[in-house]
Amino acid sequence: MSHPQAKVHGMFELLEPIATVTFSEVPDEAFLALGMRNYWDGYFAGRAAPLGLVPAEVVHAVFYNFADGEVARHIPWVWGKVTPEEAIAVRERGSAAALRQFIGELADSPALVRAADLATRAAVSAPIEGRALYAGLRALAVPEEPVARLWHAATLLREHRGDGHNAVLVAHGIGGTEAHVLVALSLGMRAAEFGRIHHLPEARLAAVVDGLRGRGLVDADGGFTDAGRELKERIEARTDDLAAPAYAVLDADELDELMAGLGPIAAAVQAAGG
Known part of the structure; x- marks a missing residue:
């Protein structure tokens, strides 16, 4: 079913802090331990890994908003230190650990499990056409552990929206x-x-x-x-319109339940500085 644009945008605001724990200290340290030279090596290795061993030009095109030459300082150098498959695993483990650290006891709550289930239903239902980074993420296995599953779903929905946003910018x-x-x-x-x-x-x-x-x-x-x-x-409004199909699989009550469940989790991440 369709949902009001305000709720679709509200989902973006709730998911953003959850998805972006992947850019925090714990995942960064995990990549540095593998031989990355700096934060940006780990950033590009982890985020670009679902695309496989593509050249810097492809990553630059898909990520869209980096200045000329910035991607090429890291891709393909990082693939001499870690494979895409290893980078995917390191990113997932580090992000789940960071999220668990930020949200404390919420990590073991039934509300988080329910939020992870609902978010995953939305995250794996969106159209992939024209959404290269989202499609790459969709090809990955969904984690079973609830905290990791919630982070994965938030990342899928973030990159689905991001691919649409890039299309609107173009x-x-x-x-x-x-x-x-x-x-x-x-x-x-x-x-x-x-x-x-x-x-x-x-x-x-x-x-x-x-x-x-x-x-x-x-x-x-x-x-x-x-x-x-x-x-x-x-x-921004058109970006929200293009993000909306991901949530069509949820009815109005389920979307409200998901937003209510994500609220304390997102707030805890932000309060912890995530």
């Missing part, structure tokens, strides 16, 4: 770095202050902002124009 002619600029402005920041792009060469970032200014999306002071703000809102 349709609106917004590149990966431009997308980061729009996020920064939506948060009330200037582009040069935003963590994902502040490291870019000043001339490169200025050129991106100038391009957005030329399209009438950024004003002379480097902030949003009305058109820029409207475009950002339209992209």
Whole structure:
């Protein structure tokens, strides 16, 4: 069945902290122990592993929002230290351990088991067409242990939404770095202050902002124009629309139950700094 867009977006907000425990200290340390040189080696090894031994150009295309050359600093180097299959296993174990650490006694609660079951039903029901990273994750076995299963389901749903978001960005002619600029402005920041792009060469970032200014999306002071703000809102709304089919397998009561079950878990992760 269809669900209100507000609830679909609400699921994104609940799942994001759960899925992104994979980028926290415990998984990072597990990858470093395998010989990764830094955090980003582990990031690319773990997140790209479901795609297999593809070249950096493919990972760059699928991930979409990294600057030119960033992926190639890690792919294929990491595959000389770990196989994709090993990276998948390390990422799952480390992420489940991190999630368990963040949520404490909630990890052993019946509510978590139920949330994992409902989230998994949604996560394995979404369409795969045009969603390369989600499809790669869908091909993996679903973990049996409830905490790992919840993390896996959250990751599937996150990447399903992310693949759709990238499609919307392409349709609106917004590149990966431009997308980061729009996020920064939506948060009330200037582009040069935003963590994902502040490291870019000043001339490169200025050129991106100038391009957005030329399209009438950024004003002379480097902030949003009305058109820029409207475009950002339209992209987010369309992204939610494309994420919605994943939840069609759940009825209204089940989706409400899932959201209620995820609430304390997401809050615990955020409170713990995850």
